[in-house]
Amino acid sequence: MLAPTPKRPLPDTLWRALASDAPFSAGATLARDLDVEVAIIGAGYSGLSAAYALQKRGVECVVLDANPVGWGASGRNGGVVSSKFRLSFPTIHTLHGLDTAKRMHRLAHEGVRVVESFVDEFGIGRARFEHTGSLRCAHTERALAAICAEADWVRTTLNDTSMTVQSRAEVERETGSKGFVGGVLSADAGTILPLEYVRGLARGMTARGVPICESTPVLKMHRASGDARVTLVTPGGTVRAKQVIVATNAYSDLTSATAPYQRELVPFRSAMIATERLPADLDARLMVERRSYTETRRMMKWFRKVDGRMLFGGRDAFGKEGQMTGFDALQRAMVSLFPDLAEVRIDYRWSGYVGMTFNSLPHVGRSDDATTFCLGYNGAGVAMASLLGQHAAALALGETPELSLLGAPGLRPVPFHSLRAPGVRLVAAWYQILDAIGA
Template identity: 45%
Template structure:
């Protein structure tokens, strides 16, 4: 087994309400559904299975939140990495509208989850998100995309903001305009995850932490999941390991369909009162239009700033330095504000820019590949896969796959991603 990543020394970890200790699996057990992975995908699926009257066991390799669900930026939006216009060109307008409805549904699903289970300590706010254009060309493109979403997709929740409005809201003149999307918000991601663990426990779901699944093998009409101390015999299995599918051989087929990419974040010390009042005063999430996109938001008077870091399983000090330089370029006033937290985590990229969910066999399913936009979508796909596996109405659109996609030239993925990243950074630096 590959060594588990260390818990992220993040702002989220310092502020999230504590979670009771969950034991590792110590003796053999049996259930209707076994879920590998205790992140958003696995927990939402578990709740759906439990509501259908099935016995469920969730097996998490480390402590709750050690993976992407506890490390992300807490941006809750209705989007895919791939644009809806591109989906319309390649799959037709009807499919684009269907995927748009799924994206909107993923945000609504978070809202409904927080309300239904009274997750008041998750820090969820329906505040919108603002895409900030770094150049006139980027603004023209964002404006055209917003017009198309309104006129073709019927999306009334997009609004074009001119430069003065963006400057007033952000406190910086670094942008030439922007597009505001109403159907978005922010959340304290680790607090949200821990709240889901408590909710699952209250509904009788068996939850095991520090229980890596080492193998998943067919055993007659059942499936056996082996862990270091005991095993689980289940009727069916859902692999919900996403970017951390490489940790053990159990999810190796899923890992080979993804490119794990490291996303890094920094959080400043609390801002002085004047800066806190002037910068990002609407407390929504923001992102910029560069190819190597950066995002930022304000949390409890701190600026949290993030973006793509590096390929690989270890943190890169250079990635944090790049983030600090990018942040100060946008907000020069932050040059003298110390950085309090630096952390990172992995996101799972797919070849076509869309999540993927399906079956490896008639008894083993998977869901993965949220491309860095999974706070809302990962839980929604988990819920929809739970519905699919229990014969309930569901819709996954292009996310539903026959078998599992393969990354072309998989052994060379690291070289390809590094080359693409370098190219994007050069184009951004040139202003193209």
């Protein structure tokens, strides 16, 4: 007897409010047994882009999600489409050499190309993808020197001219904040409405005949010895598949079947607030170029303007998803950068988990000869998950996509995983102290 699964609605986000029509609803709950080539667990960017790659190759697949499409991070993130990893390219060069740095740089930019091409191919205009660039704003002269050195290295060593330095006055004019001493603009980046994007992918896959089953948690996964197929048990039926792709990222612990993948990660809560529509004068003054903006503090905050509202986000190691903690601190941080927003009402507050990894890079690999996984986007998965889901599909079919440092030899659980929550808090507290003293 299987336990009933709780129905989880999409969180109450600005994205849900802006969604243009009824939720993606072709995804019926699985109510029969199925035999397929590949079963994909997770209907976020990773799982749906894996489905895309399989469908393109004519491989029969099904996508199973415990929740509605985009319920995970894909429907609630900040919508920043970026061409970078958490580990900088000069650091990758120092640790792994120039060839690897070049390959990783290529992969990072390919992620943005994939988002562009998905939006085109599936006509996801309502996701409002804008290739406006991303401005990294320095909070100290020391931080500015570090990001300028990085931009310089990328330009001279990788011949990438997309990163340019901005003066204090330029950053102030563009953002409307006096809180920064300068910045670096990455032109190959943009913004998107994340829930519209994931729903657009789901609609596209459904139109091409890929079944997407919502409210269908995979509760058990097993393979009898000598059986070529894996059996996935869900409340409404079993799926037998030759290959399984686990695309559950920071939500892998929803059931015990996928929980081992959570041990590859340190989940970190990321929280966001969205203001009411700004008065016209503020709207005309703040973030006039409509880019995304990040800052250089270790406990990084980021912001953008959507629908005439300020959207402000940041990592919060101390709260749990669904709790109301952390939002006041976020509002204080917003007002300290934008004092004019002191009286502006906050209309939306929400949070979700990002999957951090110990090496600060995503991991794509096979956990056994029938199971492939992709996860650990370190808070930058809009573009990367759109790319790596496809690479996971290729791996599952026995191909050898270019993965460079993202290729994982197998599951590598974080050491002392059970201590990760207190560990994260300790590190975050230390980072907050360093940020506060400007170190």
